[in-house]
Amino acid sequence: MCGIVGYIGTKKASPILINGLLKLEYRGYDSAGISTMEKDSISVMKDKGRVKNLYDLEGINDLKGTVGIAHTRWATHGKPSKENSHPHLDNSNTFCVVHNGIIENYNDLRTFLKDNGYEFYSETDTEVIPNLISYYYKKGNDFLKSVNLACNDLKGSYAIEVICKDMPENMIVARKDSPLVIGKSDDEIFVSSDIPALISFTNTFYFLNDNEIAYISKDNIKFYDNNLNEVSKELTTVELSANSADKDGFEDYMLKEIYEQPKAIRETIGTSLNGSKINFEGLNLTKEYLSKINKIYMVACGTAMHAGLGVKSNFETLCNIPVIVEVASEFRYRNPLIDENTLCIYISQSGETADTIAALKLAKSKGAKTIAITNVIESSITREADYFVYTHAGPEIAVASTKAYTSQLVLLNIMALYFAEILESSTESRIDNIKKEILKLPEKAEEILKDITNIKNIAHEIHSKKTMFYLGRGIDYSVAMEGALKLKEISYIFSEAYPSGELKHGPIALIEKGTSVINILTNSTLVEKSLSNIQEVVTRGATCIIITNQDFDISNFENVIKIPEISALLSPILSVIPLQLLAYYITKEKGLDVDKPRNLAKSVTVE
Ligand code: M6R
Numbered sequence: 048m049c050g051i052v053g054y055i056g057t058k059k060a061s062p063i064l065i066n067g068l069l070k071l072e073y074r075g076y077d078s079a080g081i082s083t084m085e086k087d088s089i090s091v092m093k094d095k096g097r098v099k100n101l102y103d104l105e106g107i108n109d110l111k112g113t114v115g116i117a118h119t120r121w122a123t124h125g126k127p128s129k130e131n132s133h134p135h136l137d138n139s140n141t142f143c144v145v146h147n148g149i150i151e152n153y154n155d156l157r158t159f160l161k162d163n164g165y166e167f168y169s170e171t172d173t174e175v176i177p178n179l180i181s182y183y184y185k186k187g188n189d190f191l192k193s194v195n196l197a198c199n200d201l202k203g204s205y206a207i208e209v210i211c212k213d214m215p216e217n218m219i220v221a222r223k224d225s226p227l228v229i230g231k232s233d234d235e236i237f238v239s240s241d242i243p244a245l246i247s248f249t250n251t252f253y254f255l256n257d258n259e260i261a262y263i264s265k266d267n268i269k270f271y272d273n274n275l276n277e278v279s280k281e282l283t284t285v286e287l288s289a290n291s292a293d294k295d296g297f298e299d300y301m302l303k304e305i306y307e308q309p310k311a312i313r314e315t316i317g318t319s320l321n322g323s324k325i326n327f328e329g330l331n332l333t334k335e336y337l338s339k340i341n342k343i344y345m346v347a348c349g350t351a352m353h354a355g356l357g358v359k360s361n362f363e364t365l366c367n368i369p370v371i372v373e374v375a376s377e378f379r380y381r382n383p384l385i386d387e388n389t390l391c392i393y394i395s396q397s398g399e400t401a402d403t404i405a406a407l408k409l410a411k412s413k414g415a416k417t418i419a420i421t422n423v424i425e426s427s428i429t430r431e432a433d434y435f436v437y438t439h440a441g442p443e444i445a446v447a448s449t450k451a452y453t454s455q456l457v458l459l460n461i462m463a464l465y466f467a468e469i470l471e472s473s474t475e476s477r478i479d480n481i482k483k484e485i486l487k488l489p490e491k492a493e494e495i496l497k498d499i500t501n502i503k504n505i506a507h508e509i510h511s512k513k514t515m516f517y518l519g520r521g522i523d524y525s526v527a528m529e530g531a532l533k534l535k536e537i538s539y540i541f542s543e544a545y546p547s548g549e550l551k552h553g554p555i556a557l558i559e560k561g562t563s564v565i566n567i568l569t570n571s572t573l574v575e576k577s578l579s580n581i582q583e584v585v586t587r588g589a590t591c592i593i594i595t596n597q598d599f600d601i602s603n604f605e606n607v608i609k610i611p612e613i614s615a616l617l618s619p620i621l622s623v624i625p626l627q628l629l630a631y632y633i634t635k636e637k638g639l640d641v642d643k644p645r646n647l648a649k650s651v652t653v654e
Contacts, residue, residue, distance in 0.1 A: 056235030075648030083112030125170025398426020506632030560588030
């Protein structure tokens with residue numbers, strides 16, 4: 048999704064802005080641009096294509112300004128083009144704006160501005176913003192008031208940076224439902240959509256809340272609410288190393304992140320299982336409250352939603368509470384049955400996913416308690432939820448989520464045990480056995496990653512297939528869904544997951560000689576049933592790949608990927624690893640960009 052960078056300081060702004068944009072590339076984008084405050088005017092350089100192309104733009108090296116704004120655009124309104132790229136100027140070239148988000152009432156605002164003599168040169172929703180600011184400015188309001196009045200007219204979501212020709216030492220930033228952080232060092236201020244883009248410059252940050260505005264000069268920042276009452280803010284120090292997002296010798300971020308899973312799992316477990324009772328920092332739920340819960344909603348998107356599906360049964364079995372897992376974009380627009388006895392858990396790697404945050408706000412408005420699980424420190428979701436808990440996967444850069452998923456599963460399983468301990472809804476010995484198994488997960492993940500020759504060979508064999516099916520029963524079905532998502536998003540191969548038992552109800556009609564079917568089989572009680580499903584597709588000529596930790600006669604099957612033993616409850620944390628690697632190596636065989644698949648963004652900050 049769109050990314051924003053801003054700088055006010057003593058150095059030349061343009062290289063700092065471009066460097067910041069390069070760090071935001073992982074979010075996904077199609078155009079890039081920067082704008083700096085030059086002697087008597089605002090200079091804008093932008094085009095569709097990669098950030099590095101900015102270096103080739105004529106005159107970019109001549110920019111001397113020490114105040115600037117920058118943007119990577121992920122097209123929503125209007126195709127990728129130079130005209131639609133940000134920054135956007137108002138008609139009088141007085142204000143320049145970059146914007147992340149969607150202005151829902153931009154058509155009305157455009158009509159209003161056109162009626163007042165303004166012209167538009169792009170198809171974007173953003174272009175109304177500088178012109179609206181200009182409209183209020185011409186009515187005699189100062190810079191701050193004009194931005195404030197314009198923001199109050201906007202419906203939808205925005206994180207904006209605005210510079211003004213008449214106030215060359217200043218910048219105004221504002222946000223609503225879109226991420227924005229402000230970093231501060233001695234005599235420099237940095238703005239960005241996320242912390243990792245700024246961590247090589249500073250580790251101290253201010254965090255804006257929705258509807259707040261910051262008026263920035265190089266040695267001072269003032270914060271205001273949407274009525275322009277001044278608000279005070281604490282500077283927060285963030286512990287994140289500058290090189291934690293480097294490739295570390297791996298060819299791609301995705302491969303690096305797959306290999307980081309043992310560490311991510313270990314760090315997510317942290318010290319939570321050290322004592323006799325689970326220590327869950329950030330949550331202090333009482334037995335009285337938990338006993339009243341009538342149901343748990345787990346709400347998320349994509350891979351994070353699959354993590355919810357992967358723990359649903361565990362929560363239900365261990366805690367005796369019904370769990371409903373829902374896609375956030377659906378949940379937010381229906382009228383889910385929620386009351387003060389409903390607990391809603393939101394899972395989001397980035398903590399910025401617009402649908403997930405909106406679904407959280409909905410549950411809060413209906414009186415439910417909300418818990419956010421996120422991987423990004425101080426992300427927006429942490430400011431909305433009643434409680435938040437971090438997974439400790441480290442920065443995830445590749446668009447395809449890998450280590451965040453396994454960390455989410457680990458954390459959610461520990462949370463299920465934590466609830467069960469408080470509720471006394473499961474026996475101590477059962478809880479202890481699961482804890483022991485969780486502690487062995489990092490080693491077992493390492494074991495899978497030690498020798499992946501088999502997986503690479505299978506990837507080579509099947510990479511030219513046009514369609515692939517993923518089958519599983521119970522918890523294996525949730526992993527099948529994640530495997531199919533991983534493959535389709537990076538390799539562009541059509542892949543679909545089905546519960547094995549559903550085959551006969553339709554999908555088996557698609558099985559023919561050469562179709563690839565990937566089966567996940569980790570539940571001892573369902574082995575026989577799943578094997579007969581596999582036999583049915585083999586008979587019809589399918590190439591079967593089996594991922595299993597079960598003992599059965601494998602002589603009938605060509606491609607079996609063995610994973611270490613683990614109870615079915617925790618098996619997704621291991622069985623997903625071969626699926627991630629398979630998707631990765633199939634994509635490499637096809638010569639595609641694994642880290643930045645087409646049309647996708649890492650952080651989906653608009654709905
Ligand atoms: O940051 P989030 O966890 O909220 O993101 C949710 C999905 O957009 C994300 O998991 C997406 O499905 C990934 N590209 C999957 O690999």
